[in-house]
Amino acid sequence: MPELNLVLLGPPGSGKGTQGERLNADLHLPYYATGDILRGAVRDETELGKTAKQYMDNGELVPDEVIVGVIAERIDSEEAAEGFILDGFPRTTPQAEALDAKLAELGRKVTSVLLIDVTDDEVVRRLGGRRTCEAEGHVYHVEFNPPKVAGICDIDGSPLVVRDDDKPDVIRKRLSTYHEKTEPLVAYYEGTGVLTRVDGVRPPDEVTAELREVLAGISA
Ligand SMILES: [Zn+2]
Numbered sequence: 001m002p003e004l005n006l007v008l009l010g011p012p013g014s015g016k017g018t019q020g021e022r023l024n025a026d027l028h029l030p031y032y033a034t035g036d037i038l039r040g041a042v043r044d045e046t047e048l049g050k051t052a053k054q055y056m057d058n059g060e061l062v063p064d065e066v067i068v069g070v071i072a073e074r075i076d077s078e079e080a081a082e083g084f085i086l087d088g089f090p091r092t093t094p095q096a097e098a099l100d101a102k103l104a105e106l107g108r109k110v111t112s113v114l115l116i117d118v119t120d121d122e123v124v125r126r127l128g129g130r131r132t133c134e135a136e137g138h139v140y141h142v143e144f145n146p147p148k149v150a151g152i153c154d155i156d157g158s159p160l161v162v163r164d165d166d167k168p169d170v171i172r173k174r175l176s177t178y179h180e181k182t183e184p185l186v187a188y189y190e191g192t193g194v195l196t197r198v199d200g201v202r203p204p205d206e207v208t209a210e211l212r213e214v215l216a217g218i219s220a
Pocket of ligand 1: 138158
């Protein structure tokens, strides 16, 4: 099997997390969701967490030198030897260049970039209704995936909250950050010939099916 070094791209609320977890189960590759890694650090009040929190609370991107160090450490590990799935990194062209440089150092490269395309209106609808479990980060939606009991996690019974970065003005800020900083990545990866676009305004199962087809084409 060739290595599968994957990057998931898409606006916040595009379903990257759901798709990343499914690919993680399918492919047995480590799934590195940068947002979860950072939120874990914030919760545990590590040095990284304290630095990152100031930026995340304002809907801004965590600076490159902070995030690049964290990701590089994971990619250069035994568990990622056959490949990995990155979600939430890279988010800017300099980060993509830093990733390429790190991989080149290891004799590797990005195999495929999967862009899950979703409109701004759909993003607002999806994120505005999102509720997250305080204990473990299990995610629900008031409209699409409600818990059995309102406000309570089905899995561990802990309270569901609106994450700071799912609040309306922060959603708008995240979208404008995405358009400004992350969209140039699409052009960057189109240039290296590894980008595939997938329509994300469809049921998650259809998106998963298409992603599997794309990846089957790559590993064949
Ligand atoms: Zn939970």
